[in-house]
Structure formats: structure tokens, C-alpha cells
Amino acid sequence: MNTGKIIADARDAKGWSQTDLADASGVSRVMIGKYERAEAVPSLDAAKRIADALGVSLDYLVGEGINSKFDKKTLKRLQDIELIEEPKKTVLFDLIDTYIRDAKIRKAQQ
Incomplete structure (x- = not known):
């Protein structure tokens, strides 16, 4: 997926x-239109400002990198998990693992 389509979708x-x-x-607005039509590629500064306005990371905006599927809110939550004390973190990960397992089962049954 190209950056222009990602910008338009977001x-x-x-x-x-x-x-x-x-x-x-x-x-x-003219440049936003050009980016979305793939007539131009945003500079790093423009991409950062667009990503910030949309509440997404630069990785997300360009569709690459380990964080490309996460918005900033999700990334912040993932970072904040490190603040949780270990026993509670273990419980949280067990809960997350349960939801992920259930989602995979449902998807496999479709």
C-alpha cells in the first residue's frame, strides 16, 4: 500500500x-491531494506533521516497520505496560493471550 492511500484511508x-x-x-490541502494521488511524496517534516495530526506513527504512515500496524494510542499503551509491576503484568499477558487465542479460534472456524 502506498503512503498516499494510507493518508487517505486514515x-x-x-x-x-x-x-x-x-x-x-x-x-x-493541495499537497495533501498530491500525496493521496501519488503525484508527490511528502518530505519527512510533512509526513511527521501529517502523522501527528492523524494520531499515527511514521511507520504506520509509510506502511513499514515493526510498528506500522499500530496507531499512537496503541503504541503508548504498549510502552506503558512496562510500568506495571510484574505480578499484574503476568495477569495482563495471560488475559491478552486468552483473547488472542479465542480470536484465532473464531477466525479459523469461519
């Missing part, structure tokens, strides 16, 4: 117009 998911994203990011 913008649409927020219910934003290109103008809304331009206002939130400080990147012109």
Missing part, C-alpha cells in the same frame, strides 16, 4: 476532508 477513518487534515497538520 483521513477518511477520522471523517476528515483534505482541508481538515491540512488545517490540523499545517500542510497545504
